[in-house]
Amino acid sequence: MRILTTPMLVAFVCGSPSLMAQNERAQTAPAREYSPPVRDAKVTNLYWGDTHLHTRNSADAFTAGNHSLTPDDAFRFAMGQEVTSETGVRARLRLPLDFLAVSDHAEYLGVFALLNAGDPTFVGWDIGRRWAELLKRGDSKTLGKAFAEAIQSSEPQYRQPEDTRQSVWRKVVQTADRYNAPGHFTAFAAYEWTSMISGDNLHRVVLFRDGGEKPSTVVPFSAQDSTDPERLWEYLDEYERSTGGEVIAIAHNGNVSNGRMFAPRTLANEPLDADYARRRIRWEPVYEVTQVKGDGEAHPALSPTDEFADFETWDEGNIMLTAPKEPSMLPYEYARSGLLEGLKHEAQVGTNPFKFGLIGATDSHTGLATAEEDNFFGKFPESEPQATRTTNKMAGLLQESWQLGASGLAGVWAPENTREALFDSFKRREVYATTGPRITVRFFGGWDYEPNDVLRPDFAATGYAKGVPMGGELTRARAGKAPKFLVAAMKDPDEAHLDRIQIVKGWLDASGETHEKIYDVALSDDRRVDPKTGKAPPVGNTVDLANATYTNSIGDPELTAVWTDPDFDPKLRAFYYVRVLEIPKPRWTAYDAQFFGLDLPEHIPTTVQDRAYTSPIWYQP
Numbered sequence: 001m002r003i004l005t006t007p008m009l010v011a012f013v014c015g016s017p018s019l020m021a022q023n024e025r026a027q028t029a030p031a032r033e034y035s036p037p038v039r040d041a042k043v044t045n046l047y048w049g050d051t052h053l054h055t056r057n058s059a060d061a062f063t064a065g066n067h068s069l070t071p072d073d074a075f076r077f078a079m080g081q082e083v084t085s086e087t088g089v090r091a092r093l094r095l096p097l098d099f100l101a102v103s104d105h106a107e108y109l110g111v112f113a114l115l116n117a118g119d120p121t122f123v124g125w126d127i128g129r130r131w132a133e134l135l136k137r138g139d140s141k142t143l144g145k146a147f148a149e150a151i152q153s154s155e156p157q158y159r160q161p162e163d164t165r166q167s168v169w170r171k172v173v174q175t176a177d178r179y180n181a182p183g184h185f186t187a188f189a190a191y192e193w194t195s196m197i198s199g200d201n202l203h204r205v206v207l208f209r210d211g212g213e214k215p216s217t218v219v220p221f222s223a224q225d226s227t228d229p230e231r232l233w234e235y236l237d238e239y240e241r242s243t244g245g246e247v248i249a250i251a252h253n254g255n256v257s258n259g260r261m262f263a264p265r266t267l268a269n270e271p272l273d274a275d276y277a278r279r280r281i282r283w284e285p286v287y288e289v290t291q292v293k294g295d296g297e298a299h300p301a302l303s304p305t306d307e308f309a310d311f312e313t314w315d316e317g318n319i320m321l322t323a324p325k326e327p328s329m330l331p332y333e334y335a336r337s338g339l340l341e342g343l344k345h346e347a348q349v350g351t352n353p354f355k356f357g358l359i360g361a362t363d364s365h366t367g368l369a370t371a372e373e374d375n376f377f378g379k380f381p382e383s384e385p386q387a388t389r390t391t392n393k394m395a396g397l398l399q400e401s402w403q404l405g406a407s408g409l410a411g412v413w414a415p416e417n418t419r420e421a422l423f424d425s426f427k428r429r430e431v432y433a434t435t436g437p438r439i440t441v442r443f444f445g446g447w448d449y450e451p452n453d454v455l456r457p458d459f460a461a462t463g464y465a466k467g468v469p470m471g472g473e474l475t476r477a478r479a480g481k482a483p484k485f486l487v488a489a490m491k492d493p494d495e496a497h498l499d500r501i502q503i504v505k506g507w508l509d510a511s512g513e514t515h516e517k518i519y520d521v522a523l524s525d526d527r528r529v530d531p532k533t534g535k536a537p538p539v540g541n542t543v544d545l546a547n548a549t550y551t552n553s554i555g556d557p558e559l560t561a562v563w564t565d566p567d568f569d570p571k572l573r574a575f576y577y578v579r580v581l582e583i584p585k586p587r588w589t590a591y592d593a594q595f596f597g598l599d600l601p602e603h604i605p606t607t608v609q610d611r612a613y614t615s616p617i618w619y620q621p
Helices: 007-015 017-028 059-063 072-078 112-115 126-139 138-149 162-179 230-245 272-283 327-332 334-347 419-428 451-455 459-468 590-595
Strands: 045-055 099-102 186-193 204-207 246-254 288-292 356-361 411-416 433-435 439-445 467-469 484-492 499-507 512-525 558-564 574-582 609-613 617-619
Touching: 017 204, 045 072, 045 204, 045 246, 045 288, 059 112, 072 099, 072 126, 072 162, 072 411, 099 162, 112 126, 112 186, 126 138, 162 186, 162 439, 186 419, 204 230, 230 246, 272 334, 288 334, 288 433, 288 484, 327 334, 334 499, 334 512, 334 609, 356 609, 411 419, 411 558, 419 499, 439 459, 439 574, 439 617, 451 459, 451 484, 451 558, 459 467, 484 499, 484 512, 484 574, 499 558, 512 558
Parallel strands: 045 099, 099 186, 246 288, 288 356, 356 433
Antiparallel strands: 045 411, 186 204, 204 246, 356 411, 411 433, 433 609, 439 467, 439 484, 484 558, 499 512, 499 574, 574 609, 574 617
């Protein structure tokens, strides 16, 4: 039999080197990726959560009446489960959150709940015994006063026993670990450092990227250790060096700091230098701009031409109302003026200490992270839903509860819902704040965006490819070009239509003076800015106060813009952030009035235009 040998057959039988090499390449060479999410490492999703919530483990929450709700309750509620509030009212979120940090105060963490339960650990602690007696008598006023006096003291007799401090914190970390479900729900280990110098607020939430053993190896740094933020930063640095973990601090409520939050000098009365600036932006990449104790974006006295600056404003005094507010304090209290101050410091020392992103949070002490106007569960039990809550005083002695805002939430753009991915987004400032509704906002800056880029189905991919997202920095201005910004906003599906998109610009001129300007870049209902006044006509108002309702017959569900700065000077430092406003709707006080049949006094506001604030994009010459 004769075997026919064609070139192909010979090649196959003999093992042609060329074909074998091709076959090997096919098996070993990386294939060209087909899946767009695999090809694009910058694909991000939007996740909603709260990084500032208190339970009965916080001494002030316990003395104000929250004796029942634990971190377990807080996590279950955030995940969408029904919980009964301290006042016996059933509560549930319309939509669950994606992440939560229970951030109880470090000072006397869990102590009052343990004292109330008769925990024998405190038998040898004199102050603990006295406080336990006050708890038995139900004398919460004296107990609260004693706690307020002790919280800032470094005297040994005021410090809780170290073993209980460690054991309570370890349980806090273990609880967060138990509820953390990567890809489904993120539970952060966290606490609040509660510095109040002469009643002036310098509080920070300390947020850990890690779970398990790393946070458990330390104890929370408290105001009893130091009231100076620089000492807190040293603690954070030591934590990272000793554990290999990661941690940040989130400042909040500069509006009740009486000028301390963004002050031009340190607590030691030294000017802010480059080292201070580097450390501050290293440890505090984001700022909590809106929450239940007032909105902190802007103040009408600082921004007199901003018609929306006076929003949920708290400007009576410091956090304890022990010192009145002076006008000279205001520039160092609000996020917008803080960002402007940062530009001045950068020009002087080379680094911007106030280069922060923006988030919202609740700071509720009820264990319930609620931010919706029609589902607001207050700050303390006296401001939980009840007919008298609007005039009940916060903690029994501070502001009347009608002044509380329902704010707020943090929106985070991240590739996945895990501790690591969300935390990394906080560090790079790809986050934003809302005063409650889940308004979707995308914001990019670059030099080469085209008008139709905002209409592309791969809008976000284009934003990343041609520029930087919120929290980023633009450099190297192109000759003859001004920066372009790509912005898109979509309403919360269960909430009000959108009124407008604004871009807020701040800059430092050649003589060292700061300026701000607000541009309406997208308006609903085909409205136009009046060229004479520079203002847009109001969107209107459909609120029916008698029934606590409104209609989405005005406004738009989505707004977009590609905007070029018409006043750009490439030699001047600047920042830009987006503010998105909803149409007017009933405030939580209006829902209460309708539900409980109340006749509210005229000084209590009953409508609100909720909003979103993105982290800025900075321009660096």
